[in-house]
Amino acid sequence: MTEKEKYIYNCYLETSRKLKNQPFRYRKNFDSFEEKEEYPYIAKLAHFFNRFPNINIKDFFEAPFFVYDDKYVEVKFYTTQRAVKAYTIYENKFLTESPDHIQTLTKIKDSFIFIKNFCKERDIKVKNYAIFKSKDAKWHDFMMHLKNRDTIIYCMFVFPGFEKILQEYDSTIKKEVFGDMLTNLGFYRAKYLSSSKAKKLCNLMYEKLTSENNNL
DSSP, rough: OOHHHHHHHHHHHHHHHHTTTTOOOOOOTTTTTSSSSTHHHHHHHHHHHOOOTTSSSHHHHHHHHHOOOOOOOOOOGGGGGHHHHHHHHHHHHHHSOTSSSSSHHHHHHHHHOOOOOOOOHHOOOGGGGOOOOOTTOOOOOOHHHTTTTTTTGGGGGGGHHHHHHEEEEEEEHHHHHHHHHTTTTTHHHHHHTTTHHHHHHHHHHHHHHHHTTTTO
């Protein structure tokens, strides 16, 4: 098995246990796993995720539990078009529903963890995340993180200069590459500012990470 296949299986294992409030442990021994009936589906999923690297694997496995209210999902389900549809619906719910929805709040926390790790890897201050642009990159890095669903748009409103940077890019091209998310900021800003939990959480996470990051 490849490392990617092992990671995919453990993501599936984590989701299927956690969402039923059951304890779990990541599988470490994959000896003879290729002989198990689940393996062809894991291999197929690895190929699928390689073709579409913008898909968030953990979100993909979570989706049917919330979209279809399923209590148990077999791994073979995730190789179907119904699974892809569930993922699309699930991801869009993060932006169309209230920022205070419990799953959106979880996504905000995960976004800041991703940002923290990214800044550490690139050796930059967290407060400079929004202005950082990799060498020879066409877009600022945070824009690609939003596109790849590594982060959610609401967490960006606490970063200085975020909206000003977006204004530097052509609106038509932005819409072609990123859809409405980066060209309809007024809609998301209004939802963010009127939230009772999301705004507070974003500020707390930002203050916490910038405080930890001061020594960089």
